[in-house]
Amino acid sequence: MRLFYSETKNVRRICFMLLTAAMATFLFTGCGNPGSQSSSPGASAGETTLEKVRREGSVTIGFANEKPYAYQTAQGELTGEAVEVARAVLKNLGIDEMKGVLTEFGSLIPGLQAQRFDMVTAGMFITPERAGDVSFANPEYSIGQAIAVKKGNPLDLHSYEDIAGHETALVAVPGGAIEYDYLTAVGVAKDRIVTVPDMPSALAALQAGRVDVITATGPSLQSTLDTANNPDFERVTDFEQPVIDGKSVRGYGATAFRKEDGDFVEAFNKELKNLQDSGELLKILQEFGFTEEELPGDMTLEELIK
Template sequence: MKIVGRSAAGWMVLVGLLLATGCDRGRQESASFSTTLERVRSQGKIRLGYANEAPYAYYDTAAGKLTGEAPEIARAVLGEMGVTEVEGVLTEFGALIPGLKAGRFDIIAAGMYITPARCREIAFSNPTYGLGEAFLVKAGNPLGLHSYEEAAAHPTARLGVVAGAVERRYAQATGVPESRIAVLPDAPSAVAAVQAGRVDAYAGTSLTIQNLLSKARDPGIERAEPFRDPIIDGKTVIGYGAFGLRKEDTALLNEFNAHLERFIGSPRHLAVVAPFGFTEADLPGEITAEALCRP
């Protein structure tokens, strides 16, 4: 028994030494690059954080790859920068910003809306699209919910939103009581909540709702039609999606934005995003991340 004990102890020491050596090598490798841009260019690869929400970013099991509006734009833009290998890191939407800041991945590629609150945490590229909102409801829309304001005015309406998504802020800003806002982990959970009657409507972007309906093929649920986008501070809200980066990665952000500017709106861009339901009508126009970050 003593011999076995000494052998196990020796093995543990050896493993510890190997792990320590690996960590030292990792630190040395990181230290050899002064910026994230320098590292990803040298290695030719980058990690993208995503939340598995079609059509923005999701893993296509049939194709065996990460795809969607954001990852495909990232591939095109990063390819122009000499970065040809993309690794997806699946993360809950509400954990994307903490994951980016902790270094789990280098860019958030999830169609994340630019908001002043998020801008205090991370940097954003210029937007790639602008979209309105929609509700997913039971067939017939039993409570007659056609806007956030109507959800707020109804005495019992329960509104589902995804954790970390901007829809929670829209609900709060339009007067939906916190007690009637159900925060759900992801879009499939939100669909299930509508189907089971746990919420009366699920709030998401118009493309998210349309994509979920086409996949669910459930006659028991539908998109609320017509629908009025929320009015906050006297303005109709349009959400602008973009890529998220760490604030210290200014060199990567500037280079990425320079290539992104030439790409967005080009025939190649429109062809890349067409399979995901995006059209020329969804282009962001001249608005910039800097403008959207202002309180």
């Protein structure tokens, strides 16, 4: 009995010591600098994402390989409207290197929140719903929607309403893109919307006869068609812009940041305005098929999400 009691006592002592150590570890790690929880990977304790990327001179961006907004060339170069606008802004902030993380459009916001990258430069439209998940910079461009069909427009489609009114028309749209919401809002049945990873996949679906029409923003659709250079497809030139809840769906695109990166957004907006005031923003946009009509004007984030 004595031996049993002694072993039990030792076991209890050991368990108590282990429990004490575990509690100490928990308290030590759990009571650190609260601000460090909002820092991005590689940041020092209490350091914001902006401070980190300025110190490193490098930033990691998320993009979805969609022309003309953000894509990789055959030579592996990262470029596009959103990329080059961000590159010019970041250079003025002392950040010269950009590293890209390719992901599907629908994974951009989750990837940003999961800290896979520091910001998203993918020509993403500002919407109140997205603004609930991320912090947008002010808009850098404004554009409308467009559709493409097989040559001759066999189903005579000229609007989203025409797609909704047709009994069998199937439409392809990249997963997570705002066009999905517009299509359902005008009455297109969800089972007639085919989601695809990107615009090249949408065009492949049209070519294979899996869909009858594809849709995207005007510059993105035009860039896809120009790259394919296939006379079997055509853009519907008299397309009627959707009107949702009495408002035009003309969209405004911007760079997205994590919610906690307010200082980054503020610094980005300041340099973006300088680009616009100097005329440099228009020059960058024009390189990717945009015109003066696609400039954002005086539109601000607050006006778009109110």
